[in-house]
Amino acid sequence: MKNDISKKETWAWLWILPVIAILSLFYVVPIVKVGLYSFTNASFFGGKFHYTLNTYGFLFSSGTFWIMLKTTLLFVIASVIFQFLLGFSISLALVDGENRKLLGTTFVRTAVLSAWVIPGVVIGIVWKLLLTGASYGILNYYIKVLTGYAIPFLSSPTWALVSIIIANVWRGTAFSMIILYGGLKQVPQELYEAAQIDGASAWKRLIHVTIPQLKQVIFINLALITIYTFNTFDxxxxxxxxxxGRATEVLSIYSYDSVFERWALSQGAASAIVLLVINLIIVIFYYRTMKVGENNA
Amino acid sequence: MFRKLTVLLVTLGLIGMLVSAATLVTPTHIGSYNAPISITMDLLPQYSMQAVNPARQQYLKKAYEEWIRKNPDVQVYFQIISGPAAMAKLLTQARSGTAPDVSQVDSFVLPRFYPYLQPLNKYFTSDEISDLLPYCQKGMIHNGQLKALWFTTDARVLYYRKDLISKPPKTWAELFELGKKLKKEHPDMNVFMYPAGKNEATIICLMPLFWAQGGKLVDTNGKPVFNEGKNREYMLNLLKFLKETVDSGITPERVDAITAEAQLNQDVAAGNVAMFIGGNWQVKQMENLLGTATFNKEWGAAPLPQIRDNIESTGVGGWTWGIFTKDPAKQAAIIRMVNAIYFGSHGMFGWTKAAGYMPTRESVYKDYAYYATNPWMQKFLSIMKYGRPRPGFAIYPTISTNLQVAISSVVSGISSPQEALDTAWKNVMEEYNRMK
Structure with a gap:
């Protein structure tokens, strides 16, 4: 019997070999290659290159890198907070609406989700049409009619950062909503009924019943939207x-700029590795949270 | 009966010929698959039969059909290249010996390809080469060897509203004087616009205002010098000028979000722009937007306004054909094809007319009525004589990116001209020293 199982395990390895090969070829090899380039002085312009730690030294000693990292953190923190809060609010409203058998909850869910399925480039172009200060800028047209002034959404450094955060929140709220909505549907109704009998207010039910029950889902949601936001590029x-200037230059744009605008392959690779390390830290945090959740279950 | 049979056979023969001619040309391959000379050609989609523009598509299809019929011993495989990484990939291929037989090469990176491109002197006479615009000749020839064929070009000019401006400004002082007057008369008007966003368009449109003063971005060895000696003064002049255009109200601050010349078209179409720096190809775009008659009646083109009178410069670019194959038979076939469709006088006329680019041969502007009688083209030709391509040194992309940021920062008020220039210089020199 034991022999049969070990034979089956050997065969199982054979069956997953193609997947391992494909993953290695298309995911692991490129990552390793990028990692290797990050320890070189390679450029698309230069011929031969050599291995060096100077690329990371240059990256971390450059003032531009730290300005960009600060911009990235501001963008990520603001986006994650608002995506989560809005997604959570909408999902709570939806579940409550469904419990009260209100009409239109499916429509709201679909409408919010539509923002999530639109490609990032299209979202960028749509928001550009909305926010531009040019004569065809939709939002500024109404603002100008009402106040006589236009807001420099895309041309002032502060407003430009606010604008990309707003567009990203608009895009990402749907994802938080759907994850949290799924979690909320799993919370047993009896807990709310018991809390109500005990005289708990809506706020207390949220703090003492909903959030503790959703703890794991919330962590997963926060981890995923943080990764997505760090990787925002299109x-x-x-x-x-x-x-x-560099007012909205985030890590992914910096990486792209290094490789494709400045042809500095090693610098682009090094900044991509920094992005990878940030994402890995979040993934480790995500798995640890999952594991804690499973052990507590 | 015999007559009917003859008609039938001739008809079938004609149909057969048509079908075979049609199958000889597809967007990805031309010629018979059995043809002994097989060529691989890399080109941008808008320069290929896959172009979206119907005029380009029709011209290329017809031209390739005619050419392949006369050259049955050749077949060509087209490979589409696109995106910002196209030239970087091509350079990597050239270095590893896997480049296509012939490819489009962006004129401003041409010097990086010199070591890998085959000399083409034997295919052209010196008269043919001296027919090309001076800056094209300079870019195409390296150490006496003809390394590429520059077949389209472009230039940046000052477009101005003829109904508002009788004499376009030649100097910055004239520009401000005129601008303030126009702003007073038309408070909602964007008097003077230009791209100042984070993109190459900003550099190619605005660096001529630095070059005309005598400024240099790099020295002859490719070392950055734009912040050294007189160059610093010239660059600060430019940055201060741009800041003043915004401070004086003649330019809206939002130009710092304009990353391509064509992004100005909508403002122009809305009728609230008096002058702007743009590319020659915008004539066609704006004729489509405003109507040919209206645009030609309302708009004119002039050289870019400079710090003082009697100096001129404009940013130019364009594309070249570079041949990587060493096979003489392939080289000869490529030259025949490229000459017939893109680079020879007739081919260049046909292609530039269909595509809306500027020819690089001076004779085309004289010999073809379309150019000889077109005031736009003659004006562009006179401006292009002062054309200056961007330097093709390895440090240039870093200089360009940092100057884009500097210009954008000054216009949006993030930094003063001095701060912006110092930051750009520091970043460029850090990168330059690292590259050494």
Missing amino acids: MIMALTGGGP
Whole structure:
């Protein structure tokens, strides 16, 4: 019997070999290659390159890198907070609406989700049309009619950062909503009924019943939206391109800029590795949270 | 009966010929698959039969059909290249010996490809080469060897509203004087616009205002010098000028979000722009937007306004064909094809007319009525004589990116001209020293 199982395990390895090969070829090899380039002075311009730690030294000693990292953190923190709060509020409203058998909850869910399925580039272009200060800028047209002034959404450094955060929150709220909505549907109704009998207010039910029950889902949600936000590229590229100046230049844009605009392959690779390390830390945190959740279950 | 049979056979023969001609040309391959000379050609989609523009598509299809019929011993495989990484990939291929037989090469990175491109002197006479615009000749020839064929070009000019401006400003002082007057008369008007966002368009549109003063971005060895000696003064002049355009109200601050010349078209179409720095190809775009008659009646083009009178410069670019194959038979076939469709006088006329680019041969502007009688083209030609391409040194992309940020920062008020220039210089020199 034991022999049969070990034979089956050997065969199982054979069956998953193609998957391992494909994953290695298309995921592991490129990552290793990028990692190796990050320890070189390679450029698309230069011929031969050599291995060096100077690329990381250069990256971490450059003032531009720290400004960009600060911008990235501001963008991520603000986006994650608002995506989570809005997603949570909408999912609570939806579940409550469904409990009260209100009409239109499915429509609301679909409408919010539509923002999530639109490609990032399209979102960037749509928000650009909305926010631009040009004569065809939709939002500024109404603001100008009401106040006589236009807001420099894309041309002032502060407003540009606010603009990419708003666009990203608009895009990412749906994801938080759907994850938390799924979690809320799993919370046993009896807990709410018991709390109500004990005289708990809506706020207390949220703090003492809903949030503790959703703890694991909330952690997963926060981890995933943090990763997604760190990796945001297409939407910002289409909306501001990282400008004005470097006001909206985040890690992914910096990486792209290094490789494709400045042809500095090693620097782009090093900044991509920094992004990878940040994402890995979040993933480790995510798995540890999952494990704690499973052990507590 | 015999007559009917003959008609039938001739008809079938004609149909057969048509079908075979049609199958000879597809967007990815031309010629018979059995043809002995097989060429691989890399090109951008808008320069290929896959172009979206119907005029380009029709011209190329017809031109390739005609050419392949006359050259049955050749077949060509087209490979589309696109995106910002295209030239970087091509350079990597060239270095590893896997480049296509022929490829489009962006003129401003041409010097990086010199070591890998085959000399083409034997295919052209010196008269043919001297027909090309001076900056094209300079870029195409390296150490006496003809390394590429520069077949389209472009230039940046000052577009101005003829109904508002009788004499376009030649100097910055004239620009401010005129701008303030126009702003007073039309408070909602964007008097003077230009791209100042984080993109190459900003550099190619605005660096001529630095170059015309005598400024240099790099020395002859490729060392950055834009902040050294007189160059610093010239660059600060430019940055201060840009800041003043915004401070004086003639330019809206939002130009710092404009990353391409064509992004100005909508403002122009809305009728609230008096002057702007743009590319020659915008004539066609704006004729489509405003109507040919209206645009030609309302708008004119002039050289870029400079710090003082009697100096001129404009940013130019364009594309070249570079041949990587060493096989003489392939080289000869490529030259025949490229000459017929893109680079020879007739090919260049046909292609630039269909695509809306500027020819690089001076004779095309004289010999073809479309150019000889077109005031726009003649004006562009006179401006292009002062054309200056961007330097093709390895440090240039870093200089460009940092100057884009500097210009954008000054215009949006993030930094003063001095701070912006010092930051750009520091970043560029850090990178330059690292590259050494």
